[in-house]
Amino acid sequence: xxxxxxxxxxxxxxxxxxxxxxxxxxxxxxxxxxxxxxxxxxxxxxxxxxxxxxxxxxxxxxxxxxx
Numbered sequence: 001x002x003x004x005x006x007x008x009x010x011x012x013x014x015x016x017x018x019x020x021x022x023x024x025x026x027x028x029x030x031x032x033x034x035x036x037x038x039x040x041x042x043x044x045x046x047x048x049x050x051x052x053x054x055x056x057x058x059x060x061x062x063x064x065x066x067x
Contacts, residue, residue, distance in 0.1 A: 006036050 007015075012032050013023045021028070 006039050 009032060012035060016023050
């Protein structure tokens, strides 16, 4: 990982390969910075103070379709 704030190319390639993607595809050079930017955009979520809040017990979408 890139100092905890992103992802390096080696990790990106490892994860892409594990997901069944062809890391030799030239499109991966375009995808890599996109993934880095997406991770950076979500970094702010780590700064949200959730102390004192409990997670919702559950979400059951089937509940909405019952008569």
